[in-house]
Amino acid sequence: MGRDHDPPTALLRRRPVSAKRTLSVPGIAYGGDYNPEQWLEEVWAEDMRLMREAGVTMVSVGIFSWALLEPSEGSYDFSRMDRLLGLLHENGIAADLATPTAAPPAWFFRAHPEALPVDRDGRTLSYGSRQTFCPSSPAYRTAALRIAGALAERYADHPAVAMWHIHNEYGCHNAQCYCDTSAESFRRWLRARYGDDLAALNHAWGTTFWSQWYYDWDEILPPRATGAVPNPTHQLDWRRFCSDELLSLCTAEREVLAAAAPDIPATTNFMVMQNFDALDYWRWAPELDVVSNDHYLMSADPASEIDVAMSGDLVRSLAGGPWLLMEHSTGAVNWQPVNRAKRPGELRRNALAHVAHGADGIAYFQWRASKAGAEQWHSAMLPHSGTDSRIWRDVVRLGADLKALAEVRGSTGTAEVAVVWDWNARWALELPSQPSAELRFQDLVRSWYEPLWREGVAVDFVRPDADLSPYRLVLVPSLYLVDDEGTANLTGFAERGGTLAIGFHSGAVDENAHVRLGGYPGAFRQALGVRSDELFPLLPGEQVPLSGGGTALLWSERVRLEGAEAVTSYEDGPLKGVPAVTRHSYGEGTTWYLATHPDPATLASLLTRIRTEAGVAPVRTAPEGVEVVRRRGSSADYLFVIDHTGRGAEVTVADGAVELLTGKPVPGTVTVAPGEVAVVREPRER
Numbered sequence: 093m094g095r096d097h098d099p100p101t102a103l104l105r106r107r108p109v110s111a112k113r114t115l116s117v118p119g120i121a122y123g124g125d126y127n128p129e130q131w132l133e134e135v136w137a138e139d140m141r142l143m144r145e146a147g148v149t150m151v152s153v154g155i156f157s158w159a160l161l162e163p164s165e166g167s168y169d170f171s172r173m174d175r176l177l178g179l180l181h182e183n184g185i186a187a188d189l190a191t192p193t194a195a196p197p198a199w200f201f202r203a204h205p206e207a208l209p210v211d212r213d214g215r216t217l218s219y220g221s222r223q224t225f226c227p228s229s230p231a232y233r234t235a236a237l238r239i240a241g242a243l244a245e246r247y248a249d250h251p252a253v254a255m256w257h258i259h260n261e262y263g264c265h266n267a268q269c270y271c272d273t274s275a276e277s278f279r280r281w282l283r284a285r286y287g288d289d290l291a292a293l294n295h296a297w298g299t300t301f302w303s304q305w306y307y308d309w310d311e312i313l314p315p316r317a318t319g320a321v322p323n324p325t326h327q328l329d330w331r332r333f334c335s336d337e338l339l340s341l342c343t344a345e346r347e348v349l350a351a352a353a354p355d356i357p358a359t360t361n362f363m364v365m366q367n368f369d370a371l372d373y374w375r376w377a378p379e380l381d382v383v384s385n386d387h388y389l390m391s392a393d394p395a396s397e398i399d400v401a402m403s404g405d406l407v408r409s410l411a412g413g414p415w416l417l418m419e420h421s422t423g424a425v426n427w428q429p430v431n432r433a434k435r436p437g438e439l440r441r442n443a444l445a446h447v448a449h450g451a452d453g454i455a456y457f458q459w460r461a462s463k464a465g466a467e468q469w470h471s472a473m474l475p476h477s478g479t480d481s482r483i484w485r486d487v488v489r490l491g492a493d494l495k496a497l498a499e500v501r502g503s504t505g506t507a508e509v510a511v512v513w514d515w516n517a518r519w520a521l522e523l524p525s526q527p528s529a530e531l532r533f534q535d536l537v538r539s540w541y542e543p544l545w546r547e548g549v550a551v552d553f554v555r556p557d558a559d560l561s562p563y564r565l566v567l568v569p570s571l572y573l574v575d576d577e578g579t580a581n582l583t584g585f586a587e588r589g590g591t592l593a594i595g596f597h598s599g600a601v602d603e604n605a606h607v608r609l610g611g612y613p614g615a616f617r618q619a620l621g622v623r624s625d626e627l628f629p630l631l632p633g634e635q636v637p638l639s640g641g642g643t644a645l646l647w648s649e650r651v652r653l654e655g656a657e658a659v660t661s662y663e664d665g666p667l668k669g670v671p672a673v674t675r676h677s678y679g680e681g682t683t684w685y686l687a688t689h690p691d692p693a694t695l696a697s698l699l700t701r702i703r704t705e706a707g708v709a710p711v712r713t714a715p716e717g718v719e720v721v722r723r724r725g726s727s728a729d730y731l732f733v734i735d736h737t738g739r740g741a742e743v744t745v746a747d748g749a750v751e752l753l754t755g756k757p758v759p760g761t762v763t764v765a766p767g768e769v770a771v772v773r774e775p776r777e778r
Contacts, residue, residue: 116186117255120145120500147488156162173247191243195222210226212316281333299380328604331519358415362386364407417454436767452500458470459473468630499725503723521602528647537570542696546701582616596688626650636667658672658674690736711731719733719735729732758770
């Protein structure tokens with residue numbers, strides 16, 4: 093049986109890095125989803141004129157066009173797409189041509205009703221929206237590869253086509269289908285994972301509990317609705333399977349496209365935020381030529397600029413370098429309880445923050461706001477009110493900004509801090525029957541990320557088994573599940589001289605979600621120099637004072653020192669006097685254990701101490717609320733300074749620096765106006 097990070101080779105072959113292709117659109121690509129089929133063709137000429145005015149260089153086309161491209165099975169009508177691609181090419185705009193497989197047409201489901209998805213309660217869902225198909229359906233796979241192949245054959249040599257856009261937001265609405273066809277596919281996946289050894293599966297799943305032992309592969313079902321709590325490892329393997337099943341569809345389309353057009357890169361749009369946790373993107377990213385992401389602000393988030401930054405850092409880390417922002421919004425979205433417009437200047441700040449965190453392309457959903465359909469109240473580059481609008485003026489200004497930043501393309505990040513992010517650990521932590529249902533992986537990671545962001549400290553995200561040699565400090569906010577290889581990699585980093593800080597309830601279970609016996613925090617006890625024998629999660633709203641100030645939230649546990657020193661302890665409650673945060677000399681390095689969740693100010697102070705002792709400095713000193721990010725090019729650094737306070741700021745820069753958005757020299761200091769952005773080229777000599 094392979095490690096949980098590696099899909100069964102019988103089902104999925106890892107793509108060699110040497111096979112990857114690059115996007116040919118120069119500079120920072122700019123555009124959005126273009127859906128001209130929603131409009132009469134006389135509107136298209138105006139679209140081209142306005143795209144040129146806005147500085148658009150690439151648009152995604154055909155994403156939801158299946159019903160028009162293939163009006164009946166095997167019968168195609170490419171006339172509209174022919175005209176559209178020709179028009180784009182004439183106007184110097186590249187096409188990111190999509191396979192329209194996220195929205196099969198009605199005729200497909202009339203012919204193949206068995207391809208409709210089934211939910212956990214056994215209800216068959218109807219077509220009538222998007223992504224209403226079973227990922228394991230043979231009929232869907234056949235139809236999807238057929239339309240992808242037809243597009244590839246027709247447009248492989250079209251001069252407008254710069255990239256293939258595979259599907260759209262895999263797993264957004266149908267990540268898990270519980271039908272009998274999915275059950276058969278799940279069993280095949282399990283047989284590959286466990287080497288066709290049913291005893292190995294029974295051991296991994298702990299099926300002696302509740303009389304769940306399986307004697308035949310056909311007895312295994314998806315974790316459908318049942319009377320009590322389902323088996324946790326069964327659920328975990330199901331999540332892994334669902335991610336792999338969708339990935340197999342993506343790679344199958346990719347191969348069809350590559351066979352016809354071997355030089356055109358391919359992407360699909362991820363969704364690493366919005367609490368979307370369906371796919372293990374560490375497995376997905378290596379399969380794509382270009383990593384892309386969709387990101388939308390949450391109206392209820394009072395500091396959404398932090399979400400923008402964290403998302404960008406995570407996608408850059410997945411890509412191993414620059415990436416594309418495939419979708420975000422110019423203003424309000426349509427799918428939240430309350431959909432708020434962006435504040436003045438926020439469109440520009442958001443877009444340039446994504447560039448600061450590694451994006452080599454900025455795109456929106458969508459070009460022209462829809463007047464009909466499910467997303468008619470979603471903002472666009474060209475809003476309902478037309479060009480006499482703040483959004484349009486901001487869109488045009490941003491196009492000029494991105495043109496001025498062309499030389500930034502291809503530059504990389506410069507982090508000395510790594511934050512561990514693992515989808516397997518996330519899935520396992522958020523299964524039912526945990527010690528606390530209040531734990532949310534993404535919230536825990538953000539709580540550690542935010543103080544670093546506020547201090548201007550550069551961050552990469554890593555897998556537990558990643559190469560950690562470039563970093564001084566590795567942070568593990570939440571890693572409930574970790575295998576032995578990940579454990580050895582993280583603790584070895586500290587043993588060799590690094591600083592490792594680990595959050596509570598980490599290392600508790602192995603890759604099969606089996607509790608690591610002998611005391612908590614399981615896999616990390618020795619490296620942390622502590623041992624806990626009992627957990628005391630806190631009730632919602634409950635707080636416990638800490639020595640030295642601050643309070644403990646969410647979690648506590650009875651920690652015994654076994655070599656570590658206490659940094660702070662509980663001052664009240666059943667654990668009064670028990671260490672809450674510890675520090676330990678381990679090998680040549682240092683380990684920290686946060687056995688609780690300190691309040692935000694206390695956590696920030698603690699992380700400042702940890703990273704200062706590790707020798708990690710901010711990118712540049714700046715006032716609170718002024719974001720400073722650095723990208724490193726081959727011969728210069730690019731310093732992005734973004735004022736989120738509305739007060740403006742001055743930031744020290746190198747002699748010989750030039751502000752790219754204005755083209756003006758800024759020796760020694762750059763001044764950022766209230767709510768604005770500056771991008772400074774600094775000579776490499778610094």
